[in-house]
Amino acid sequence: MLSSAAAFAAVFAALFAAHSFGDHWWGQTHTQALGKGARTTRGRWHCAGHVLLLAAHKAAFLLLMQAVTGLHLSPVLLSAGLLVDAVSHYWADRRFTLAALAQATGKGEFYRLGTDTVTADGTPAVHLGTGAYALDQSWHIGWLFIAALIITA
Numbered sequence: 001m002l003s004s005a006a007a008f009a010a011v012f013a014a015l016f017a018a019h020s021f022g023d024h025w026w027g028q029t030h031t032q033a034l035g036k037g038a039r040t041t042r043g044r045w046h047c048a049g050h051v052l053l054l055a056a057h058k059a060a061f062l063l064l065m066q067a068v069t070g071l072h073l074s075p076v077l078l079s080a081g082l083l084v085d086a087v088s089h090y091w092a093d094r095r096f097t098l099a100a101l102a103q104a105t106g107k108g109e110f111y112r113l114g115t116d117t118v119t120a121d122g123t124p125a126v127h128l129g130t131g132a133y134a135l136d137q138s139w140h141i142g143w144l145f146i147a148a149l150i151i152t153a
């Protein structure tokens with residue numbers, strides 16, 4: 001039997017790995033990635049589809065971790081943790097919500113960091129190094145921590 005600290009660590013590690021893999025590789029289509037922030041019904045559907053696919057990745061990673069380690073997780077707590085994570089992920093990935101929070105908390109300038117970066121010839125510089133990306137990912141990781149606490153409560 002794993003200690004509660006070890007169970008938490010295993011769950012958090014599985015969630016973190018699934019999030020990183022799913023959010024960047026297989027947890028959303030290209031269309032969802034481009035459209036999930038639109039303030040339209042279609043944008044809401046793109047975001048919901050991404051979040052559902054990402055939640056499926058997280059559930060699969062957790063089930064695999066359980067199978068390998070023998071750790072038993074409560075289906076109710078597992079569902080609750082994944083639901084809290086999904087809701088928080090959807091909220092942030094609508095983009096305008098996280099941008100508004102950043103602005104309201106004095107992080108607006110950081111949120112916009114990197115969005116106006118240009119190359120020496122004046123063309124936009126293509127990179128992921130934006131404040132928006134950093135705040136987005138740190139938001140998700142914070143909620144993964146909360147989800148792991150719920151799942152291992």
